[in-house]
Amino acid sequence: MTESDKVKKGALSGIKVLELGTLIAGPFCSRMLAEFGAEVIKIEAPDNGDPLRQWRVLKDGTSLWWSVQARNKKCITLNMKSSEGQAIARRLALDADIIIENYRPGVLEKWQLGYDDLKAINPATIMVRLSGYGQTGPMKDLPGFGAIAESMGGLRYVSGHADRPPVRVGISIGDSVAAMHGVIGAMMALRHRDVTGGRWNSKSGDACIAGVGQMVDVALYESVFNLMESLVPEFDHAGVVRERTGGALPGIVPSNTYTTCDGENIVIAGNGDAIFHRLMLAIGRDDMASDAQLVRNDGRVPRTAEIDGAIQAWCATQSIKNALQILTEADVPVGKIYSVRDMMNDPQFMARQMFEQHAFGDGSPIKLPAITPKMSVTPGQTRWLGPELGQHNDEVLRTLGFDDAEIAKMRQNKII
Numbered sequence: 001m002t003e004s005d006k007v008k009k010g011a012l013s014g015i016k017v018l019e020l021g022t023l024i025a026g027p028f029c030s031r032m033l034a035e036f037g038a039e040v041i042k043i044e045a046p047d048n049g050d051p052l053r054q055w056r057v058l059k060d061g062t063s064l065w066w067s068v069q070a071r072n073k074k075c076i077t078l079n080m081k082s083s084e085g086q087a088i089a090r091r092l093a094l095d096a097d098i099i100i101e102n103y104r105p106g107v108l109e110k111w112q113l114g115y116d117d118l119k120a121i122n123p124a125t126i127m128v129r130l131s132g133y134g135q136t137g138p139m140k141d142l143p144g145f146g147a148i149a150e151s152m153g154g155l156r157y158v159s160g161h162a163d164r165p166p167v168r169v170g171i172s173i174g175d176s177v178a179a180m181h182g183v184i185g186a187m188m189a190l191r192h193r194d195v196t197g198g199r200w201n202s203k204s205g206d207a208c209i210a211g212v213g214q215m216v217d218v219a220l221y222e223s224v225f226n227l228m229e230s231l232v233p234e235f236d237h238a239g240v241v242r243e244r245t246g247g248a249l250p251g252i253v254p255s256n257t258y259t260t261c262d263g264e265n266i267v268i269a270g271n272g273d274a275i276f277h278r279l280m281l282a283i284g285r286d287d288m289a290s291d292a293q294l295v296r297n298d299g300r301v302p303r304t305a306e307i308d309g310a311i312q313a314w315c316a317t318q319s320i321k322n323a324l325q326i327l328t329e330a331d332v333p334v335g336k337i338y339s340v341r342d343m344m345n346d347p348q349f350m351a352r353q354m355f356e357q358h359a360f361g362d363g364s365p366i367k368l369p370a371i372t373p374k375m376s377v378t379p380g381q382t383r384w385l386g387p388e389l390g391q392h393n394d395e396v397l398r399t400l401g402f403d404d405a406e407i408a409k410m411r412q413n414k415i416i
Helices: 025-035 064-069 083-095 115-121 146-152 173-195 220-225 231-238 273-282 297-315 320-329 340-344 347-351 393-399 404-412
Strands: 016-020 039-044 073-077 098-101 126-131 214-219 255-259 265-269 334-336 355-359 365-369
Touching (some): 025 073, 025 098, 039 083, 083 115, 115 126, 146 173, 146 220, 173 214, 214 220, 265 320, 320 334, 393 404
Parallel strands (some): 016 039, 016 098, 098 126
Antiparallel strands (some): 265 334
8 A cells, every 4th residue: 555545535424423332333334434534432231342242253352353343443441320420422423523323222312312302402313223124114123134124124034945944145235225324315315404404513613504313223134125126025915925946046047056066066047048048059059049939038938947058968968167168158158166365366356455554563464454445546454453452542531631630530430
């Protein structure tokens, strides 16, 4: 990274974000804002902080995931069970452009940090609330995790093979999808605030010039539900319940996973009409390429098993290298199923600079995933890795006017 790159301002430079959340959905939402220049202050409990710090693979007692999930954030500790901690959080919230939280509904209200509490003082308040079931409804008070959201939102029902129980995707996709919905909602709310007046001046307290803020209510199960394509109209109009179909894309033929002779798995998407013709010629099935019934997708669907069988029979005679070469030359969409090892050595990943090289405080190297999306003028960047617990306590508290003696007293009283 050049010196000029280091001083580039992100698209969200000047935007202040307060994060009140743990684990995945809320922190991932604010992480994306931080990657594009927002100043994110994350509040953690003074004892052990965000539980994500101890999840999965650790280095020196801290999760490697943490280096990504908390990059670019300023982390402070506050005892939110104390009135002093709540008061400090309230000051930070009133000065923020966006508050992101993923507690159970009602928790912030107990601390006088609810949306209505803050909006009464700052009408430009934008609060992104991520929870399992949303802020309303009979299930709103239940604990909601990504796994439950994926199940209720319909994703798990259609994941896996028809003759086996549903399976999970290998990541916490329910949380991550909700986080992205939160980012979208925050950006739309920010736009609306600015066109209706702009940011509230917290120092002058002049609320009359403030824009109109709003609450962004993101339910994890609804975020998953939003991905479910034609699920609802197919059932409502045609009585069709989409079922598990393994690696195939139901009703769009052929699009499936096949195994080559060297035991590798390959995805072939030959579902376009012209693509299907080229695919059949490439695998030596001229009879299928010229079959009038198979010219269009609606004719191919009843013969899905036959078509998949033909493709698999051909793949079983080819190494993955040969299969990829032949189908690529035939202009058929095809790809190997990548592991992270494959990614780290792949020319496309390299050309797109999808890995960033960094170093921990002790100098040991660490690669992180690069920031997406790629922007030509205001790209995101990693300014620092996930901080230590309470690393930015003094810096943030001093901006609120506390002096060293007051900060030391807070530590003594276990407020921070």
